Structures are given as structure tokens and as C-alpha cells.
Amino acid sequence: MSEVSRRENNKTKRRTAILDAARAQFANKGLQATKMEEIAEMADVSKGTIYLYFETKDDLYVSVILDDFMNIEEQILEIFETDGSLFDKGKSTYLAFIDHCMQNTDYIKIAQYFLTDDARKNMSDKLIETVNEQTSRLIAYVARMVQVGIDSGFIREEIDPKIFSLMIWRMTVGLLELVFSGDTEKLGVGDFHDLFESAYDVLMAGIRKPAQKKSIRTNVEKLAERLRPDGII
């Protein structure tokens, strides 16, 4: 390994260490309550070093979520590769997302803070832009799927793919926020699995074309590749 690449390697390791420490702290105590010092300690670097890798605390915060974001994307894409009907694949993807969020609560917590007024005050436009881009990309996936559904005759033509994407996104995230707040019990919801599955089913029933024709199903294979993120659609 060359001197340069070893150095590069070290830098990456350190960046990851800081990111991991930050994720842990943020998830545990929230943004405000987390001190840069604590992150530094946990990452085993000095306070100053963090600023060599991230411009501000908010930058670090968003970087954490961006990191998660990329992980989610990766996982979701894998599911797309598998065979199966459009609705089955949709549901698998949806449930995989829920699963991921239930295991990595940080992502939702960031998303929560991100739309907040307080957050916007402290955040650079560049940061907002970056997260927006990522979000748009994820939404576009869903929209594309819906479009495929429409084209294939599974989904009603009146449905606006983009609006539906926002709907399912905000609803899902909203329910996750509720679950993480711990208030669900007080609100009388016991089984999370049930909650999310029911929500999905209602949404699907809401866009499904009443009388599906079998013949159309044969088009699925052909359409699958249109779902790729860098696809033509």
C-alpha cells in the first residue's frame, strides 16, 4: 500500500469513527444535548480534529443522516433485483425500510429535525440542498414504481405518482416518529407490525385499479428494469 493511500485509508477510518460516535450520541440524547466533546471522546480524537472532517455540528449531524441514507438506498435496491409481482416488491421494500428505521432510529430523528424551523436557522443552504437531493431521489424511486403500476394497469390512472410518493413517505415517517416518541402506547397502539402493514394495505387499496386483468401481469418482467434509479423514466 502506498504512503498516500495509507494516509487516505486513515482519514477514512477516522471519519467513520467520528460519524459512528456522533450517530450514537445524537440518537441517545438528541442534537442539542449532545456535546462535541462527548463525540470526540467516544471517537477517540480531539475536539479540534472533528472540525478537520466536518465544518460544524450541524454539518456533522446531517452527515450522519446522509450516511444512513446511503445505507438504506443500498438495501432497498437489492430488493428490487429480486423477482416477484409489483405489489409484492413494493411491500418488501416498504417493510425493509420500516425494519431499517426501527433498528436505526437515528435516521428518522434527523428527518424530524430537518424540517424544523430551528434547524433551518443553523443549517447552510448547501446542507439543505444535499439532503433534498437525496430525498428527491428516494421519492423518485417510489414515483417510478407507481408509474410502472399505472402503465401496467395495476394502478388507477388518476393517481399522481409524485403526490402518492410524498403521501406514503410522510405517513410512514410520521408513524415512525410517533412510535419513537413512545406515545403510541398512550394512544392505544400495541402491535407495530400490524400498524405499518395495515397502513400500507390501505394505501395500496386506495390506488389499485378495481378490476385487474391477468394478461397485464406478463409485462412485469419487462418493466422491472425501468425501476433502476438511473433508469430512463
Next chain:
Amino acid sequence: MSEVSRRENNKTKRRTAILDAARAQFANKGLQATKMEEIAEMADVSKGTIYLYFETKDDLYVSVILDDFMNIEEQILEIFETDGSLFDKGKSTYLAFIDHCMQNTDYIKIAQYFLTDDARKNMSDKLIETVNEQTSRLIAYVARMVQVGIDSGFIREEIDPKIFSLMIWRMTVGLLELVFSGDTEKLGVGDFHDLFESAYDVLMAGIRKPAQKKSIRTNVEKLAERLRPDGII
């Protein structure tokens, strides 16, 4: 007017003045960025006076939203009183809520902050409890409506009224948050009216019983009163 009641009257006026000033400031700059001093100035009272009416900044913050909450409830109940089909009334109520929120952005902003980890750290259990109670009540309205729909044969029996309430609540609030963040344009949504109406329609389509029987429709009138918040259901 007696001495005591005049004093009471004054106290109420002052409380309202503080509440209004706080609402304006919070909506404009967010919780953190708003200084108690600024609220005091705008309400034309001294800093110390605020603390005679509200225990802490957070208490004041939540009190603002609770105030909005009660206004919303009032408006919504009026709509229940009007005649019309179940789904029509539901839609009117939903749109009235959207309208209110579009005009009083504070409510959503509080709701947003409320589920946040950071908020929970600073908030008294009593405060959380109070907001939860209010929320539960609003959710119960919706759930009751759904139940009526089921009983009347409009809505599928498999639908869980409570889960559906949480769905529509979180989705609606989530979309409002998105709109208020100003990112909707970047995400390519132009017409808000369309957005919210489409969302509602999808949700309704998702729970509607496919083959509605005309005969049942005649029951609507009879069922209407069961929707009252203090109803027997």
C-alpha cells in the same frame, strides 16, 4: 363589575396578550431563537410577568399550541353539525383542518417539535400528558367516524379505526410540515390544494367498501348524531 371580576378580566387579557406575542415570535423564529425578552416587549409586559402566567418557556410554547388546538376543535365541531353524507362531512372537516393549519402555521410547528427528543428533555411530564390527551381526543373523533362508516356498510370491516386515525393524522401533519418547510417546490409539488385533496381521496378509496348498497345510504341521517364527541359510541 366587581373588583375581583375586574381583576380576573385583566389577568385573562394579559394572558392572552402574552400568548399572542409568543405565537407570533415562535412562528417567526422557532422556539430556540425566540427570546423571552422579545415576547415580553411585544406583549407589553415585563419579563417577570410572563413567569406569573407560565412556568417556563416550554410551558408557554406548549400553551400556545394548546390554545390553537382548542380553536381547531371548535371549528371542526361546527362542521359536524351540518347535514350531508358521511364522506362529505369527513372531507369538509379534513379540508377545514388543512385550511386552519395553512393559516395558523404555529400549530403544526409545535406538533413537529413535540415529538422530538430534544423537546422531551425539557418538557414536564404534565405538559406531555396534556398534549397527549388533546391529541387522543382528536384521534378519537376520527376513529368514531370510521366506526360509523363501518357500521353503516360504507367502510370495509377489516379497517382498524384507530390505526386509520393515526395514519391520516400523521400523513396530513407530515405533508403540512413538508409544505411549511418550503421544500415542496424543490420536490416538485405546485398546487397544495391538489396535494391534500388527492391524499384524502386515496385514503378514502383505500377504506371504502367496493360494492356500496344504495339502501344503506338512507341511514346516514340517523347515524349523524353518533358522531358527536360526547356521543354514546
Next chain:
Amino acid sequence: MSEVSRRENNKTKRRTAILDAARAQFANKGLQATKMEEIAEMADVSKGTIYLYFETKDDLYVSVILDDFMNIEEQILEIFETDGSLFDKGKSTYLAFIDHCMQNTDYIKIAQYFLTDDARKNMSDKLIETVNEQTSRLIAYVARMVQVGIDSGFIREEIDPKIFSLMIWRMTVGLLELVFSGDTEKLGVGDFHDLFESAYDVLMAGIRKPAQKKSIRTNVEKLAERLRPDGII
């Protein structure tokens, strides 16, 4: 009872109620930590009323101690009236003082604060003057006793009565402060009675004339009246 005297009576009762409440609070939490509100509540009057009887918090504080002071003086004078040798009476008086202070810790706590720089900043000259006068009077008693002892040949002529008074006063109060601080245990002193009695005996041994002549004792009776606070000495 006339209208005027009934009013006077009420005023006195109220003043006493405030004084008692203040004493209890001050003794329990110290000066700084005690709020005027708490005193008002305990005395069952409004906050504003306290200021009709006492100019400031510090005034109230000192008034409490002055009140105690007068009680102490009264008790001590009674002992002077009894028969007995000079040293016996001295010791009885000293022990009575100790007893009183052990039972009414407030007095010492005030005295402690009184000589403090912090106290002086907030205290009016008039207040300082008043306490000084009281103190001087008490010291004068002791000095007069010592002078009698000298005149009677019990105490060495070289002893300066005033200096000795200051010595025994400051030492006694100092030891009481130590006891009240709770640190005496850590400093290894178990029996308070022993502590104070030993201290007294050492002081007496320090001023006693080595060879006492019996014949002088007959003068005691004659000298007793010279000890009266309003005596001619």
C-alpha cells in the same frame, strides 16, 4: 379594650407572627435561601404586609436576632439575682447562655452572618449600630463582673476586663459556630458539655489570683448589686 389599643394589639401579634416565621425559615435554610414569600406564607400574611413592619429582608433578619437577644438578656439577668459566689454565678450565666444557644441556634447563625463582609454591604448603618449597642451592653455586663472580681481580690489586677469580655464572647460564639457547623465530630470532639465547661474553666484559671484570701469572700454580698446592668459602675 379601646379601639386604639385593640389595633395596637393586632399589630403586635402580626409583627410577632412574621418574626417567628422568619426565625424558623432563616434557621432552617439560611438567609440567602429563604424567600420573603415563604415567610409571608408561614406568617399567614401577604408579601406586601411584611414591608409594613420591616424595611428590608436584612432588617427583618436582624430584627429576629435582636428579639433573641432580648430574651437572652432577660434570662441571664435572672441568674444574677440568685445568691452565690462570683465564679459560681459567672459559670451559671455562661452555661445558661450556652444552653440557650444550643436550643435557639438562630442567634449564633445571625451573629455569624453579622460580622461578614457580605452582610455589611446590604445592611443599613442604623442596623449595625443597633446590634452593636446590644452587644456592647452584654459585653459590659461581663466586664463589670470581672471588675468586681478584681476589686474583690479574686481576679488578677493585670486583667483588662474589656479584653477578657471580648475573649470569652468570641471564643464561646466561635465554639458554638463550630458545633453548629457539624464539623466538630470530624474534628474529634464528642461531648459538648465537656467542651464548653473545660473552656470556661481554663479561662477562669487564666485570670484567677493564685492565692485567694478567705477574708475577701465576705465582700461578695456587698458587691452583688454592682453587677446590675443599670448599676453605677
Next chain:
Amino acid sequence: MSEVSRRENNKTKRRTAILDAARAQFANKGLQATKMEEIAEMADVSKGTIYLYFETKDDLYVSVILDDFMNIEEQILEIFETDGSLFDKGKSTYLAFIDHCMQNTDYIKIAQYFLTDDARKNMSDKLIETVNEQTSRLIAYVARMVQVGIDSGFIREEIDPKIFSLMIWRMTVGLLELVFSGDTEKLGVGDFHDLFESAYDVLMAGIRKPAQKKSIRTNVEKLAERLRPDGII
């Protein structure tokens, strides 16, 4: 000088600068009236820097006195090294202590505050412990001297060394407090030297063995070394 030791050196200098500034301010205005900002300015550091060296204002306050304490100890030990009779050495030490306190009034002022209820509320147990340890050590010196006096036959066997130590300590400090309060004049004491010397002489007369035997005096030399703080006694 190495990098590390230079840094250490700087830290020590800064700590001293803060300590000196604090001493000056505290002595001048008392604890409450002194603002952290003023100390920072005088020490030519920022407000935040003080908190790198001292945890709280009270910690700083006590640290000042602890610093003085160590100086006093040093001076006193030197006097022990000189030759002379037990009582002479005792008196020299006593007068040196008085001198030091008259020149560094802070020490007494802290001691005064230290036994106060108000102080105890704000002070950490660790801080109280530390001061108590120092005090105990100083008291132990005196007690050891008294014991030597007893063993040598100069001092009466009935005298409890520990009690006597507390007596002389509290009396001396008490008189110093009185002097610093400025009330001594009003109480009619003019010459401080006289006051303290007389006080000492009375105390000594109070514990001295009436008929001293010359032969014992020869033991003084031998006993002197037992007075060392790290001595075997």
C-alpha cells in the same frame, strides 16, 4: 524546556493569576458581590478560562483560602525550627499567625464564610472535606504542643489538648473577625497588639502548672523535635 513542561508552566502561571485576582476581589467586596467577570478581567483571561481551572465560584473561593492556608503552614513551621522554650515558641507562632492574618485578611473571611449555613448549601462535600482536613492538621499541631507541655510538666494534666486547640483557634479567629469587622473601635478596643497578646497570656495562665519544677526545664531541648508535624507523637 520541553513542550509539555512549558505548557505545564503556563497553566500554573494562569492558575496563580486567577487565584490572585480572585483573592483581591473577594477580600474587597465579599463573595456574593464579586462577579466572575471581574475576576476574569483582573486576571486577564476570559470568563470561560476560569472554569477550566475551577469548577464553580465557590470552588474558586475555597481554593483561595486553601492557598493561604498552605502559606500560613509554611511560615509557622519555620518558627518551630528555632530554639527557645516551649511557651516562647508557642507565643511566636501565635503572633506570627496573627500577623499573617492581619496582612492577609482573606483567610479569616473565608473561614468565617465557611462555617456558615449559606456556604454549606452551595459547597461540594469534597470542598468541605478538604478544608476540614487542613484545619484538623493545624489543630493537631497545637494539640501536640500542648501534649508536650503536659509531658514536660509545664501544663496541667487535666487539660485536654484537643479542646484547648479548638478554644485558642476559635477565640483567635473570633477576635480577628471582630477586628476586621471594624466594630472593635465602637466596642472600645484600641490596641490590637495588646488585645491579642493579653488573650494569649490569659489562655496560657489558664493551663500552666502553678508550681513548675526547674529540673524539668532541661527537657525542653529534647522535646522540641517531637513538635514536628511528621513527628512520632
Next chain:
DNA sequence: AATGAATGAGTATTCATTCAT
């Protein structure tokens, strides 16, 4: 690149005191 000492802006809250009723 890494460090960590230094900085200093930033603010909610308390409570003795006043005064209109």
C-alpha cells in the same frame, strides 16, 4: 494532521421590592 487550551457570546429565571387598588 492533530491537539486542546482559550475564547466569549448568549439567556432563562429568580425574587426583593413597589404601589395601585
Next chain:
DNA sequence: CATGAATGAATACTCATTCAT
């Protein structure tokens, strides 16, 4: 006399960020 609502001065402490080494 009594009240208690209103006042507003007063301040220790935190922590993100910087920068000399």
C-alpha cells in the same frame, strides 16, 4: 392597613468554534 400583581435588575455557567503549537 392589607393585598398581590407587576417589576426588572442581576449573573453564573456552557460549549461550539478557533488557532497557536
